[in-house]
Amino acid sequence: MSKITPSPTLTDSKILIVDDDPSLLRLLGIRLSAAGYQVESAKNAKMALGRLESFHPQLVISDLKMEGMDGMALFEQIRAKHPHIPVIIMTAHGTIPDAINATKQGVFSFLTKPFESKELLAIVEQAIRLQPAELKHDQADNQWREKIISRSTIMESLLQQSKQVAKSDFSLLIHSQSGTGKELLAKAIHLASPRHNEKFTAINCAAIPEQLLESELFGHTKGAFTGAEKNHSGLFQATDGGTLFLDEIGDMPMSFQVKLLRALQEREIRPVGSTQSIKVDVRIISATHKNLQQAIIDKTFREDLYYRLNVVELVLPPLSERREDIPLLAQHFLNQSAKQSHINISGFSQEAMEILISADWPGNIRQLQNVVEQTVALSTEPLISEMLVKSALRDKATILPSFAQARDKFERDYLAKLLKITAGNVSQAAKIAQRNRTEFYKLLNRHHLSAEAFREE
Structure with missing residues (x-):
């Protein structure tokens, strides 16, 4: 036959x-x-x-x-x-x-x-x-956006706008709350752009220590600093021709912002320890959950860098503003989790889904995924029950902060404790923290802490 x-x-x-x-x-x-x-x-x-x-x-x-x-x-x-x-x-x-x-x-x-x-x-x-x-x-033509699960009109409008700006080479700034999928949108824009066959690289600026950020982005030469045993190409060189995604750009140290600005203006970088500049061709997409205009007023973000990065701003809505996507996202995460865990679960009860749709979701899509994974792990029935969803939403452990958020909280609490112990004496607090006064003041400004508020009458 x-x-x-x-x-x-x-x-x-x-x-x-x-x-x-x-x-x-x-x-x-x-x-x-x-x-x-x-x-x-x-x-x-x-x-x-x-x-x-x-x-x-x-x-x-x-x-x-x-x-x-x-x-x-x-x-x-x-x-x-x-x-x-x-x-x-x-x-x-x-x-x-x-x-x-x-x-x-x-x-x-x-x-x-x-x-x-x-x-x-x-x-x-x-x-x-x-x-x-x-x-x-x-x-x-829609393959570029196939990993973005949505049927909401607000997201459709954003995706159409994203597709339009993807055709150009302008720098983009994505503004949204944490956990909304900024990197996923950035990757989709890259796939819709003329650079789609080139590399897409993402870096979280808040997760890289200040002293390593320049080396990570620009590279370094052998012997440039202790531990630099060989030449290292930074992410700008590694992504040449492609798209570089700078997540949490609002947490970038002021000392490095001027170097990034120069790299974007001149379209060239200089590795740490080198005297030679290297031409690079990289499209920049950046993202933040912070109010950068307020950061400019607070002098924690450079105004000239802001306008260089924010040629076009895209606002990614929180999950609470796209509730019609919750059933799709919840089912997607359930299918993923059930398949990985080899568990036979097909969906949510009607009552469970109603709770998911009406929940606040301060942690956005990241929190929803965590809640669904927890309910899948604990379910003994083919359908996720109302009780399991309620329990997962009450469990504070389901709202895990990102590494950057956890570090920010630790730094803020630590600095506040030092100022309280020293009654606002910056010199004494900096000495305990083993930092010089200038660097300590920068840390205080980053976390909007005022030494004067801790000084005793």
């Missing part, structure tokens, strides 16, 4: 299969994957609707008879929101009249169980081939 294989241009297409029969779902997945298609599966129609938003398939294959929402109800929802995605309905022999009626309503085709691989692949190839060319182009 001859084997039908889809043409090479079709085999990278995405197919979503929906069936409440696990064995058939697995068999279909094997057959289509073996033919070269990218396959996602869903055990029911509601799960399939969630998969649509993140997977962006070119074709949906669904069983007709399923518990809850059936195949035709699923088709109606797909047609309403994604009218160009063809749907193939699978049906048992006794429901052929229903299937014929379905094709009259717009279903692409139907398959009568049991069917052979040859028949399946022929219909699948035909469905994908007949898709409008502009739809195929749009779907391929």
Whole structure:
């Protein structure tokens, strides 16, 4: 028997299969994957609707008879929101009249169980081939943003703006709260830019000690300082031609800001210990959760550097302003966690999901992911319960700060304690901290602490 294989241009297409029969779902997945298609599966129609938003398939294959929402109800929802995605309905022999009626309503085709691989692949190839060319182009054109899971209008507006500015080489500043996915957006912009084939490098400016930041970004020569046993290329050189993402730029020390400004103006860097400058071609995307305009007033951030970095500002909304994305994100994290842990959990109870949607989420997406992972680890049922979600939200351990946030808190508390012990005597406090007065004052300014407030009457 001859084997039908889809043409090479079709085999990278995405197919979503929906069936409440696990064995058939697995068999279909094997057959289509073996033919070269990218396959996602869903055990029911509601799960399939969630998969649509993140997977962006070119074709949906669904069983007709399923518990809850059936195949035709699923088709109606797909047609309403994604009218160009063809749907193939699978049906048992006794429901052929229903299937014929379905094709009259717009279903692409139907398959009568049991069917052979040859028949399946022929219909699948035909469905994908007949898709409008502009739809195929749009779907391929959206690959840059496929890791950003969202259906909210506020995020869609931001993504359209991001795609527009990605075409240029202007420096971008992303402003948002911690835990919202700034790096994910920066990477998406890189993928939508003319530099997408070059390297994307991310660095957290708050996590690198001040004395190492210059070496990390600009590199150093052998013998430039103790421990520099060989020449080291910094991230600017390593990312030449690509995009460099500077996260938490608001925490960059003032002493280094002028060096970064020069590098951006001259488009060249000078490694530590070197007398020679090196030309670099790097697109800069920076991000912060701080108010940099206030930092300029407080003299903790250079105004000239701010305008160099902030040619275009993108504001990434907190999770509380995009609540319609919570079900999609929660299901995505659940699928990830369940797969990694080999746990059979399919979703959340309706009550559990309502709590997730209405929660405050001060830690944003990072906190949501942590809560979902905790509930998956503790669940003994196929559906996450309301009680588990409530417990995870109450547990302070689920709201873990980032390394930078934890370090900032430690520094602030430590400095405040020193000033309290010394009654605001900066010289004495600096001596205990083993720092000179100038450096100690910089630390106080960074954390908005005033020695005068601790001095006794």
